[in-house]
Amino acid sequence: MKKSLRYFVLASLFVFYAGFAFGQCTPDPLVTDPEGNGEMVPDTIEATEGVATNLTVTIICPDTASVGSSGHINLHHITIKNLQNKPAWLIAACGCTNWELPAGVAQCVQVTSSPVPVGSTGYYTIDVIVDVYALIAGIPVQVQADYNSGMPLVVWVHPEGYNVTEFDYNGFGIIDPQPNPFNSTTKLGCFTKTPQTVSLRVYNMVGGEVYSEDLNTNAGENYFNFNGNNLNDGVYFYSITDENKRVITEKFIKSR
Numbered sequence: 242m243k244k245s246l247r248y249f250v251l252a253s254l255f256v257f258y259a260g261f262a263f264g265q266c267t268p269d270p271l272v273t274d275p276e277g278n279g280e281m282v283p284d285t286i287e288a289t290e291g292v293a294t295n296l297t298v299t300i301i302c303p304d305t306a307s308v309g310s311s312g313h314i315n316l317h318h319i320t321i322k323n324l325q326n327k328p329a330w331l332i333a334a335c336g337c338t339n340w341e342l343p344a345g346v347a348q349c350v351q352v353t354s355s356p357v358p359v360g361s362t363g364y365y366t367i368d369v370i371v372d373v374y375a376l377i378a379g380i381p382v383q384v385q386a387d388y389n390s391g392m393p394l395v396v397w398v399h400p401e402g403y404n405v406t407e408f409d410y411n412g413f414g415i416i417d418p419q420p421n422p423f424n425s426t427t428k429l430g431c432f433t434k435t436p437q438t439v440s441l442r443v444y445n446m447v448g449g450e451v452y453s454e455d456l457n458t459n460a461g462e463n464y465f466n467f468n469g470n471n472l473n474d475g476v477y478f479y480s481i482t483d484e485n486k487r488v489i490t491e492k493f494i495k496s497r
Contacts, residue, residue, distance in 0.1 A: 266336045268347035269299040277345065279303035286352060290361055290401035294331070294354040302342040306373075316344040316374070317381035323370040328361070328396055330354050344376075362400045397478075397492065415481055415489040416462060422494035423469065429479055429493070430464040437484040441465045444478045451477070469495050 274280040280301040288294050302319050321340040336349040373385035412434025419428045431439055436459055443452035451472065456465055469477075472495050480490045 266297045266334070266349040266351040268336070268349040269297070270347075272299040272301065272347060274301040274303070274345070277304035287397045287399060288331070288354065288357045288361075289399045290357050290359050293356050294352060296352055298350045298352060300342060300348050300350060301346065302344045302348075304344050314375040314384060315377075317376040318343045318374050320372040320374070321370075322372055322387060325370065330358060330361070331396065357398060359401055361398045363398060413483045413485070413487055413489070415491055416464070418491070418493040422496040424495075424497060425470045426466065426468050427493065428464040429467050429481070430462055431458070431481045431483075431489075432462055433458045433460065433483060435460055439463070439484070440482045441467075442480045442482070443467070444480070446476055446478075 269282060272280060272282045280299075282299045283296070286296070286298065303316060305313060305315055319342050321335075321342070331352070331354050333350050333352045336351070337343075342348050371385075371388050372383055373388055374381045375384045376382075412432075414432040416430030416432060419430070421427060429441060433439065436457070438455055438457050441452070441454045441456065442450055445451055452467070452469075454465055456463060467479075474495050474497060476492060476494055478490055478492055480488050482488045
């Protein structure tokens with residue numbers, strides 16, 4: 242399934258631009274993109290207050306995309322121009338040249354920070370600005386300049402001392418969405434040690450609640466069957482709360 246450039250920038254270019262720096266990193270050779278849709282591993286970048294960030298992200302630009310009025314095109318490369326409203330403490334360096342991501346070629350970005358300032362907990366919206374180059378008659382041609390993906394990205398900062406595994410060891414844990422990204426429906430699961438009532442809340446990227454549901458669980462794995470047909474494509478967050486008011490939040494992606 243071919244995805245729009247808007248989806249790819251949103252879900253697969255989740256990197257943090259900082260002045261066209263060049264980084265010493267190596268793409269993960271296990272990351273591939275056999276369908277040519279674009280890929281990024283890991284697909285979620287999170288930070289925690291008081292903890293330094295240091296990880297390598299592997300990115301593969303898609304072969305084709307739908308971009309604005311240009312319609313369906315064969316991509317040559319995408320150049321990331323700017324990420325507006327990026328937190329100042331977050332920096333990055335691309336293993337590519339001038340933040341140019343050739344279609345179908347694995348590249349890497351080294352994402353780092355000093356310890357994240359205390360008080361930074363929450364979500365930060367970032368607008369992604371790119372130049373898009375299509376392959377026309379064998380020649381790379383710029384078809385979109387300073388293109389805004391149209392949907393903001395989110396930097397997700399956990400509070401100081403956050404550790405999701407502590408919930409797992411105390412009888413409450415979250416299960417990865419199945420599938421993620423999803424087209425129309427997905428299963429949002431949790432683990433509870435004892436039968437109880439848990440609550441699901443789904444939020445958009447600016448914190449607006451778009452869905453809620455309660456579920457009476459059995460001991461073990463339990464699932465909400467979430468229908469997102471009425472949602473626009475993009476990134477969403479969901480929280481599951483147990484009877485002890487413990488909350489676990491995760492990200493999932495809607496894409497047609």
